Amino acid sequence: MVGKLPYSPVLPGLVNMSVLKRNNVHVQGTGRPMVFIHGFGCDQAMWRLLAPHFAERYQVILLDLVGNGGSDLSAYDSRKYASLQGYADDICQVLNEVTQEPAIVVAHSVSAMIGLLANVKCPRQFASQIMVAPSPCYINDGDYIGGFERADIEALLETLESNYLGWSSNMAPAIMGSPDQPELSAELTNSFCRTDPEIAKHFARVTFLSDHRADLPRLQTPTLILQCNDDMLAPMAVGEYMKKAIPNAELRVIENVGHCPHLSAPSASVLAMEEFLAAR
Numbered sequence: 045m046v047g048k049l050p051y052s053p054v055l056p057g058l059v060n061m062s063v064l065k066r067n068n069v070h071v072q073g074t075g076r077p078m079v080f081i082h083g084f085g086c087d088q089a090m091w092r093l094l095a096p097h098f099a100e101r102y103q104v105i106l107l108d109l110v111g112n113g114g115s116d117l118s119a120y121d122s123r124k125y126a127s128l129q130g131y132a133d134d135i136c137q138v139l140n141e142v143t144q145e146p147a148i149v150v151a152h153s154v155s156a157m158i159g160l161l162a163n164v165k166c167p168r169q170f171a172s173q174i175m176v177a178p179s180p181c182y183i184n185d186g187d188y189i190g191g192f193e194r195a196d197i198e199a200l201l202e203t204l205e206s207n208y209l210g211w212s213s214n215m216a217p218a219i220m221g222s223p224d225q226p227e228l229s230a231e232l233t234n235s236f237c238r239t240d241p242e243i244a245k246h247f248a249r250v251t252f253l254s255d256h257r258a259d260l261p262r263l264q265t266p267t268l269i270l271q272c273n274d275d276m277l278a279p280m281a282v283g284e285y286m287k288k289a290i291p292n293a294e295l296r297v298i299e300n301v302g303h304c305p306h307l308s309a310p311s312a313s314v315l316a317m318e319e320f321l322a323a324r
Contacts, residue, residue: 063141067107067134068114073099076171077143080106081135083153083177083304084251085212085236085244087113090152093310094317105142109155110134111243122246128154128254132161139169146171148321152306153177153277154251157259164262172324173267174317177303179278180286181255188257189281197252204248212236218276221302228307260289267293268320270313272300294320 063069070088078098080091088106095104108115109131124130135158139147148171151159156178163170182190183197192200204211216233217226236244267290271283280297287295296316300309 066116066119070106075102077147078102081151081155131158135162136166150174157256176270180257191279208241222308269295274301277303
């Protein structure tokens with residue numbers, strides 16, 4: 045099933061509404077909780093092709109990271125969000141307010157590391173992790189192949205600093221891939237352009253300079269690494285590295301060009317997720 049999810053806000057008066065407002069939290073469905081966390085420059089709408097399917101059997105929790113989408117921009121603090129841990133703390137708070145059951149995390153790109161950090165901090169709140177196109181480190185380091193040299197990342201960040209809108213227009217098609225679906229590249233470009241440029245620049249630096257390889261062995265919950273076979277931001281070597289480093293992980297490769305299989309290959313993504321969850 046694909047299509048728009050009829051979002052329903054959490055009932056007021058039952059939870060700390062400041063936390064829900066901060067992250068623009070919406071909940072739909074009943075059952076085991078499943079929280080979806082979007083990637084850089086995006087918002088919860090990016091899960092529109094997956095969330096309705098799972099809302100038939102799960103309690104789907106959608107949110108926007110602070111500084112993105114419909115989140116409370118006044119809550120953005122550059123000191124708190126100078127590392128991914130600040131976002132991870134928010135995830136723990138949201139889950140504490142919305143559910144008492146351990147949640148399944150579905151997280152895209154950099155948010156896979158946010159989900160990991162939240163899980164390590166609050167392990168009782170998590171049942172499993174589904175990481176969509178994740179990377180613990182984007183920079184090559186010795187035998188580790190992250191996909192970029194340090195100079196490449198610095199140049200990327202300099203371009204982003206000087207011309208964020210131009211960077212968005214040029215990078216979105218490369219990140220999305222799927223040249224046969226140009227509307228998806230346009231959607232990603234528009235999402236980047238809706239994000240406050242100063243917040244986006246800060247989040248990009250935190251994202252692309254982060255290194256959470258040392259945190260991977262700390263993740264004890266069952267984990268699915270959902271990898272595209274042709275992804276400029278998360279090459280195959282990254283998925284293979286993560287599978288070895290995370291104690292209870294499995295790697296599933298989707299035949300897809302790009303970094304966003306939840307949009308460009310939703311059926312294959314759902315199938316991989318369903319098979320992983322069924323085995324649990």
